Every structure is written in structure tokens, then in C-alpha cells.
Amino acid sequence: MNAAQTGPGTGRGAPLISRSGADLRYSSYDVLVIGGGIAGLTAAVGAAHRWHVGLITKGDLDETATFLAQGGIAAAIGDYDSPELHLKDTLEAGVGLCDDDAVRVLVEEGPARVQELEAMGTKFDRRDGKLILASEGAHSVPRVVRAGGDATGSVVASALAQAIYSGTRVELHENEFVIDLLVDAGRCVGALSLDRDGELTVTLARAVVLACGGAGQVFAHTTNPLVATGDGQAMAYRAGAVMRDMEFMQFHPTAFYGTENPTLLLTEALRGEGAYLRDDAGGRFMVGSHPRAELAPRDVVVRHIKRVFDRDGTDHVWLDARHLECGFLRERFPTVFNGLKARGYDLCTQLIPIAPASHYFIGGALTDTWGRTTIPGLYACGETASTGIHGANRLASNSLLEGLVFGDRTVRELNRYLSVSDPAVRKVKLDLADEPRKGNDPAVVAEKRAALALLMSDLCGIVRDRDGLQKAADEIEAMKASLAAPGLDVAELELFNLLTVAEHMVASAVMREESRGVHLRSDFPERDDEDWRRHVLLELDADTGEQKVYTIPVGQRGSAAREGS
Numbered sequence: 188m189n190a191a192q193t194g195p196g197t198g199r200g201a202p203l204i205s206r207s208g209a210d211l212r213y214s215s216y217d218v219l220v221i222g223g224g225i226a227g228l229t230a231a232v233g234a235a236h237r238w239h240v241g242l243i244t245k246g247d248l249d250e251t252a253t254f255l256a257q258g259g260i261a262a263a264i265g266d267y268d269s270p271e272l273h274l275k276d277t278l279e280a281g282v283g284l285c286d287d288d289a290v291r292v293l294v295e296e297g298p299a300r301v302q303e304l305e306a307m308g309t310k311f312d313r314r315d316g317k318l319i320l321a322s323e324g325a326h327s328v329p330r331v332v333r334a335g336g337d338a339t340g341s342v343v344a345s346a347l348a349q350a351i352y353s354g355t356r357v358e359l360h361e362n363e364f365v366i367d368l369l370v371d372a373g374r375c376v377g378a379l380s381l382d383r384d385g386e387l388t389v390t391l392a393r394a395v396v397l398a399c400g401g402a403g404q405v406f407a408h409t410t411n412p413l414v415a416t417g418d419g420q421a422m423a424y425r426a427g428a429v430m431r432d433m434e435f436m437q438f439h440p441t442a443f444y445g446t447e448n449p450t451l452l453l454t455e456a457l458r459g460e461g462a463y464l465r466d467d468a469g470g471r472f473m474v475g476s477h478p479r480a481e482l483a484p485r486d487v488v489v490r491h492i493k494r495v496f497d498r499d500g501t502d503h504v505w506l507d508a509r510h511l512e513c514g515f516l517r518e519r520f521p522t523v524f525n526g527l528k529a530r531g532y533d534l535c536t537q538l539i540p541i542a543p544a545s546h547y548f549i550g551g552a553l554t555d556t557w558g559r560t561t562i563p564g565l566y567a568c569g570e571t572a573s574t575g576i577h578g579a580n581r582l583a584s585n586s587l588l589e590g591l592v593f594g595d596r597t598v599r600e601l602n603r604y605l606s607v608s609d610p611a612v613r614k615v616k617l618d619l620a621d622e623p624r625k626g627n628d629p630a631v632v633a634e635k636r637a638a639l640a641l642l643m644s645d646l647c648g649i650v651r652d653r654d655g656l657q658k659a660a661d662e663i664e665a666m667k668a669s670l671a672a673p674g675l676d677v678a679e680l681e682l683f684n685l686l687t688v689a690e691h692m693v694a695s696a697v698m699r700e701e702s703r704g705v706h707l708r709s710d711f712p713e714r715d716d717e718d719w720r721r722h723v724l725l726e727l728d729a730d731t732g733e734q735k736v737y738t739i740p741v742g743q744r745g746s747a748a749r750e751g752s
């Protein structure tokens with residue numbers, strides 16, 4: 188056990204302690220934000236108005252799900268729209284499991300956040316001076332603002348990044364991997380990270396915002412960037428935070444069919460503009476399956492695609508945009524059009540092979556509507572958090588909005604918390620091995636990561652059942668047992684995080700004995716409102732070190748949840 192003594196610093200400072208020839212470095216901030224997607228950038232830019240902020244991202248600032256986002260941001264700003272209607276659509280898509288208060292916050296505060304983003308320099312697409320609003324699945328009116336046609340994420344992320352570069356009090360540390368959160372006397376006081384030179388750094392902070400995105404890489408076919416390895420969820424769990432709804436991984440119905448990692452998304456807005464889904468025989472299988480046909484909620488479309496797979500013995504179906512005007516397609520969907528061209532497909536003249544891919548992780552660290560997790564000093568926002576706005580199935584284009592709204596609310600709460608909390612953290616105890624661990628052979632790590640992704644796609648993917656989930660749990664356990672403790676190596680640390688998140692998904696999926704939203708159990712095919720309008724919670728038992736899995740009714744945060752800092 189090493190005791191480390193620091194004083195309040197203004198960034199990277201002198202070596203902190205010596206350990207096995209490697210000096211630990213330290214830095215100290217009021218607020219440490221981990222993650223540079225829409226949620227982390229919103230929180231960092233906002234917090235920097237009052238506080239000294241450190242921002243750590245494990246890759247470059249453009250290696251995020253945010254940067255890849257195509258369709259846009261949902262916000263009730265149209266003439267025929269209202270927050271009430273957006274609320275209704277979100278609750279309906281969430282299949283009875285949304286937190287109504289959180290959704291109300293989202294839809295009521297969303298329009299102002301989108302306007303602020305525009306005022307910061309985001310150029311949303313306009314026609315005749317008015318914002319263009321796109322249609323997407325399960326939205327009852329056109330509601331999705333977009334930028335650069337289908338390049339919304341990169342335009343938004345660039346505007347936020349520009350705010351970071353242009354003189355805010357944010358110190359940006361790219362290509363630095365946060366290994367774990369530091370918790371002292373039950374309060375989060377910083378994080379331990381590994382920089383690009385392999386140096387360990389201790390960052391002390393009065394408050395930490397976890398905004399590490401999702402975990403799509405747990406599965407073999409995913410739209411998520413390589414960095415989406417569930418690090419935020421895994422480290423929140425290890426720190427003792429309560430996790431919620433870990434069984435819910437949303438699969439996007441229309442990802443390009445193939446073996447690339449990540450695969451190219453074919454945005455839902457394509458169907459919003461009139462593209463069809465077809466089976467091998469050319470039939471539009473969504474017509475007659477749901478009143479909104481191709482624009483049914485995502486979980487419904489995925490289920491129907493799976494039915495076609497089972498019926499026809501295939502593993503892909505087709506997206507058809509050939510009846511739409513080619514010039515329009517090229518201009519409206521440049522990312523998709525050029526992405527397909529690079530893969531040898533012409534969106535204007537050819538059917539495009541598609542298959543569902545893991546896309547958005549609904550589960551995460553339980554938060555209230557102010558971003559507070561169950562650990563004082565630890566906040567979470569964006570895809571790492573479980574605010575309860577998505578229920579059992581996320582409404583399209585609500586997640587960029589979530590990052591904006593709850594990133595902003597986290598800042599407002601931080602302003603309150605930091606005005607009343609203790610001043611800078613001065614001391615922290617680190618529990619590190621004296622010698623760096625040897626770790627595992629890189630080839631074995633790569634092989635296990637691939638095997639885990641295939642296992643999860645096979646047994647805990649779109650369709651699950653008890654036997655398969657039990658087998659998945661056993662195999663994950665065996666994989667863990669076959670590995671030595673990780674060394675100071677990002678690929679290894681990611682693998683351990685992936686295994687942790689996979690284990691949590693499986694344990695929660697076993698628990699939920701019904702089918703709801705994105706969770707489809709072939710052995711419990713019906714939705715069961717009587718017994719299952721409940722959340723599955725999961726946490727590390729501090730006394731036994733064991734994993735606890737239990738349920739609470741919708742609308743409650745659980746006895747473990749903290750109400751205030």
C-alpha cells in the first residue's frame with residue numbers, strides 16, 4: 188500500500204511517488220472529465236466557466252461514437268411538435284420502462300440546448316432559413332435536426348472541440364487510458380490512468396464526470412468505434428456504483444452487412460426519407476407487420492429482421508433506396524453514399540445488404556436527473572449513464588440530445604456541489620502492486636477479445652434464452668480464469684473491461700424473465716407488465732466482494748441510491 192501526498196496543482200506536476208523504477212505523475216483539478224464525446228465535451232466546456240477542468244480521452248478527440256453519429260438530434264422545435272409529444276413518443280418507444288421525470292427533463296430542456304449548440308457555431312442544415320427536421324422511426328412528427336446531411340456527429344463534435352481549443356480552462360489529455368477511479372472514504376477523488384508513453388498518472392479532483400460512452404465492442408458486429416469497450420461501466424462498477432438495466436443493448440436494424448469492425452451504419456433517416464427493407468424475394472416484410480412499416484421502433488424492426496433470418500435461413504436482408512432520386516441521395520447522405528461507394532456499392536442503383544449490429548448501450552451507472560451516481564463526487568452522463576430516458580428501447584436520435592441535456596445538468600449540479608464540498612483533495616491512498624504485472628501474451632488477448640464478441644453475439648445477442656445465457660456465463664468465467672491479471676497494457680485492460688460488462692449483461696439478462704424492448708427471450712417471449720415493470724440493478728457488495736443482482740420497480744432508484752451529495 189503506497190500513501191501518496193500531493194498539494195493542489197495546476198496540471199501535470201513533479202513525480203508523485205516512485206514505484207519499481209516507474210515514477211507516478213500527478214495532476215490536480217477541480218473537475219476531471221473522462222471522455223470527449225458529446226456528453227464529456229458538454230460537461231467540460233460548461234464546467235470550465237467556473238472551474239479548472241481536466242479532460243482525458245483514451246484516443247484522439249475524434250475517436251468517439253459522437254463523431255460517427257449520422258442521423259441527428261431529436262428536439263421538439265417544429266411547428267407541429269411539442270415537448271409533450273416528444274415525451275409521448277419516447278415513453279412509447281421505451282416500452283414501459285422509462286423514468287418519466289428524466290424523459291420530461293430531456294424533452295423540455297432539449298430545444299434550448301440545441302439552440303445553444305447552434306449559437307456555439309454548429310451549422311445545422313436549414314432550408315429557406317428554417318431548420319430542416321428529419322423523420323425517423325417511432326417519432327410521430329419530423330423532429331430530428333441534422334448537420335452536413337448525415338454528418339451530424341462530426342459537425343457537432345467539431346464545434347464543441349473548437350470551444351475546448353479556444354481558450355477555455357480545460358486541459359486536454361488525449362490518448363490517455365483511465366484504468367480506474369480513485370475512491371477515498373466513500374467519495375470519488377480522481378482517477379488512475381496510463382498515458383501514451385506507458386506512464387501511470389494519478390489525477391486528483393474534487394469531482395469526476397464519467398462520460399466514456401458505450402460498449403458495442405462486446406459484440407462481433409457493431410457500429411461502435413473501437414474505443415467503445417465499456418470502460419466507464421466497468422470502472423464505475425469496480426468503484427462501487429450501482430448499475431442499472433445492463434441487459435439492454437440496442438441493435439440497430441440497418442448496419443452494412445460484413446465483417447468490418449466497426450461496420451458502416453446506414454442511418455435510420457434513409458428509411459425516414461422513404462427507403463424500404465426487402466427480403467431475398469424482394470418482399471417488403473415490414474409492411475403489414477407494423478402500422479409504421481419500415482419506421483416502426485428499432486426493437487420491432489430488429490425482431491422482424493430476425494424472423495426473416497429464421498424463415499429464409501439467411502443472415503442479411505436488403506435496404507432499397509433505388510426509387511429515390513440519386514442526386515438527392517448523394518447530397519442528403521454523403522457519409523453513407525461515399526461509405527458504400529468505398530465498399531463497392533451504389534446506393535442509387537443497388538440493393539444494400541444489411542444486418543442488425545450492436546449500437547447503443549442502454550445500461551449504465553445509475554444516475555438521477557442531475558448526473559449524480561450513487562458515489563458522492565462521481566457523476567455520469569451520456570451513454571455511460573443510466574438516466575432512465577431510454578427505458579427498454581431508445582428512441583432514435585435521443586442519445587445526442589441526452590449528452591447535451593444531462594451534460595449540462597451535470598455542470599449545474601457540479602456548480603452547487605463544488606461550492607459546498609471540501610476544497611481540493613490533498614491525499615489519496617493507492618493500492619498498487621509493487622512490481623508491474625507481467626500480464627498476458629498480446630496474441631492471446633486479441634484471440635480472447637474476438638472469442639468473447641462471437642460468444643456474446645451468439646448467446647446474448649438479439650435473442651436469448653436461459654440455457655444459452657448460462658453457457659455464456661460459464662464461458663466468460665472460464666475465459667477470466669484462463670487469463671493472468673492484466674499488465675499495464677491498454678488492450679489487456681480493455682479485455683478485462685469487456686469481460687466485466689459482458690458478465691453484467693448476461694447476469695441481468697438471466698434475471699429478466701420476459702421479452703421487452705431490445706431484450707428478447709425465446710423462453711419468455713411475452714412482455715410481462717405484472718411482474719416486470721422493474722429495473723435490474725447490479726452492484727459490488729462492499730462486504731463480500733460479490734456481485735449483487737436485484738430488481739426494483741420502475742420509478743424507484745433503489746435503497747442503495749444516494750439522494751444528494
Ligand SMILES: Cc1cc2nc3c(=O)[nH]c(=O)nc-3n(C[C@H](O)[C@H](O)[C@H](O)COP(=O)(O)OP(=O)(O)OC[C@H]3O[C@@H](n4cnc5c(N)ncnc54)[C@H](O)[C@@H]3O)c2cc1C
Binds near residue numbers: 254364365568
Ligand atoms: C455510427 C453511429 C451513429 C449514431 N447516430 C446517432 C444519431 O444520429 N443520433 C443520436 O442521437 N445518436 C446516435 N448514435 C449514438 C450516439 O452517437 C452516442 O450514444 C453518443 O454519441 C455517446 O456520446 P458519449 O459522449 O456518451 O460517448 P462517446 O461519444 O462514445 O465518447 C466516449 C469518450 O470516452 C472516452 N473513453 C472511453 N473509455 C475511456 C477510458 N478508459 N479512458 C479515457 N477515456 C475513455 C473515449 O476516448 C471517448 O472520448 C450513433 C452511434 C453510432 C456508433
